[in-house]
Amino acid sequence: MANVPDKPSLDGLEARWGDRWEADGIYRYDPLQPRERTFVVDTPPPTVSGAIHVGHVMSYTHTDVVVRYRRMTGKTAFYPIGWDDNGLATERRVQNYYGVRCDPSLPVDPAFDPDAVDSSGGAVRISRPNFVELCERLTAEDEKAFEALFRTLGLSVDWTTLYTTIDERSRRVSQKGFLHLVRRGLAYKADAPTMWDVDFQTAVAQAEIEDREIDGAYHRVRFDGADADGALEIETSRPELIPSCVALVVNPSDERYRALVGSNMVTPLFGVEVPVVAHRLADPEKGTGAAMICTFGDVTDVQWWRELQLPTRVVMQRDGTIAPPRWGESGWPSGDAARANEMQREIAGMPAKKARRRIAELLGASGYLLGEPQQVRHVVKFYERGERPLEIVSTRQWYVKQLEFRPALLERGRQLQWHPPHLRARFESWVEGLNSDWAVSRQRFFGVPFPAWYRLDEEGVEDFEHPILADERSLPVDPSTDAPDGFGEDRRGKPGGFVGDPDVMDTWATSSLSPHIALGWGSDDGLFERLFPMDVRPQAHEIIRTWLYYTVLRAHLEQDSLPWYHATISGWVLDPDRKKMSKSKGNVLTPIGLLEQYGADAVRYWAASPRLGVDTAFKEEQIKIGRRLAIKILNASRFALSLEALDGPITQPLDRSMLARLAEIVAESTQAFESWEHARALDVTERFFWSFTDDYLELVKGRAYGGHGPEAASSAVTALRTALSVLLRLFAPFVPYVTEEVWSWWREGSIHRASWPSASELDTDADPTELEVAASILGEVRKTKALAKRSLKTEVRRAVVHDTAERLAVLDRVRTDLVEAGNVAALETRAADGFSVDVELGD
């Protein structure tokens, strides 16, 4: 009946079964199934410009295991796949890979050859179309690598659903979502201070900011009173911003300065009169208790500037250098405008760091710097992909409202079922800490453009207050090449004509619509309406504040709903020293070699072992164990399937007992999966499996070969095959290749479309005790042989089992198997309170 190979092997299973599954459409979504029989996953589209590492393997395996389980319970899976290729991550990779920079002012070079770029003299500037072409070219290559990995790993995604975050569907959905927000007043354009990366020269959002500790220096600086009496000392790490100082601030309760509040002081070097103001956020404990307010040094400055309605005097330019004098001889509200301009010329064009040193010298020379600058390590905000501290500059950006929805979003967080539950706290602390609306426009190139244009008045000045929005039916549009309705392309850039919005969306503005993209929101096949909200969002914990948060926000605003019912959060894979893997540390482990060396099942076994939410140190040993398991499955199956005896009724107590125990395992595994605890499901199955091979198989081996007659043999064989069928299915979500291979030896169809085992297939009337008693006695016999350094074949002349009457009665039912497996000549029993076995070995 079974077609069992002589030398079963794991080699080549990935390619063989991968092709077969694809050809047979095993993992294809079935749109005819009703929603309740569909399992819908918001698969993370990985950032293809990033390194493939073992963390991907772990988190994607976690999801795949769960999907495979659901599929076997009779559901069809909508398990899409996408690539996140849009955005700054790709641009940065293209810049480094080809040695280029995008310069939108350059015309297209039709003859541009990326392979001929000579960047030895610094990055080569190329046009925007040429740059975007390179982005597309490189991401296409990166996507191939990811697809190869995901296919080898055996992810059961439906490859017909493939999308990328820059493709036409994603652009259409992103633009449609944006237009809805604008029309409902939930997105708006504003000119306001924004966090700004001076190298990438783009706005960034709060979610993309990280703190880093860097070297700095506190400078103690004296401000003289405007009326010649009184002076105020402040401490600042950014003296180069003195020209943009608009006020000094103290705490209203600070007795030391109370008298000065309301008076004016004069900025050193620049001679500008600024008021002393009081505000609760001024901390008397910090520095001198008095601080200067600049436009803008940090977010507190912005808050002071806004709440105290201070003037604006910006000196920091978008490229991170100090602006040249721009207020003219009379423009400075300074007692000595000529000197102020002279001072600014001293630092104009310098990057902040250099200007800081120069200003410190000038302050020192004129006696305003008190003591030496004090070197400190301090924490500064950086764009997560950036290299220099963020500046705050005033720019016109699109924003999505979020501040006013904080209470509603917290409630959404409570409705969502988190696995593990405690990670909801991260979501909550993020929502509670939001300090501004979402700055969603980026001054970049490889992204989804805003479907908006601006009219030019007769002077050619843009009317930002009244954007022309694209018609939803025309999406996606590119306002840099498409003209708005009612305008010909010849009106572009002309007075009385229009210009396109030059910006692109934050990549999260697209990714936050991943359920909408995957389900084809806005297309008329009804898929979105049927399957939204999805069942589960799987992801890693570091992007709770970005991807998870933004997706919840968008679904709340657009659908007044959660985007999914569950969120499963995988931990990180740490390096063996428990350090986070990162490119800069050079400790990133790529899984490709591991997959080649150990096989996909082994790697998946390792990946599925940690629970959700737990960071785990990488251990190659765990992968070897996975391989050992896969090989064991192969060999145990070969044994069970190559026995000659025919199937027959399961009559023997040991056989029934084993199946009864297996029924418990089925129940435990099922319950674990239903509780989203895949690791426990694997653990209970694996634990049983090893005792199955070590104890049960050994106990019935002689009988199965026919040593006690055909009926006893067929009972064993049938029990073995019944158990094998169940075990293979319990293992199938974790090790899909080896289980499919074995299944194919004796069963029709794919195991991955077989039904999840149920206790009703097994003997639930029997008692698992027989197996347990037999195994424990066999263990004692083995121990005696091992301690005597004898072969396990050694005959036992006499074994005396001491145990309770109940257990001795149980023993009696499995006596034959036990005697055979232990090679026991005489097995005697004695009633006793506790369990022990006296073993007398033969010669």
Add this chain to the structure above:
RNA sequence: GGGCGCGUAGCUCAGUGGGAGAGCGCUUGCUUCACACGCAAGAGGUCGCAGGUUCAAAACCUGCCGCGCCCACCA
């Protein structure tokens, strides 16, 4: 400063009211007719510390110590 999590054998981790566990590693054996990519066995732990609750605590409570992360602050 606020929050979350963790601390169990050399290592990686499971166990959440009643016997201190698994795998790896180590040690010692065993060519046993599914498997030497194997099998069997052994050694190894005051369950971070202190107090409390309980007949009973690794588990529950309180405090402390250590580690990691998140948020906030960051003059």
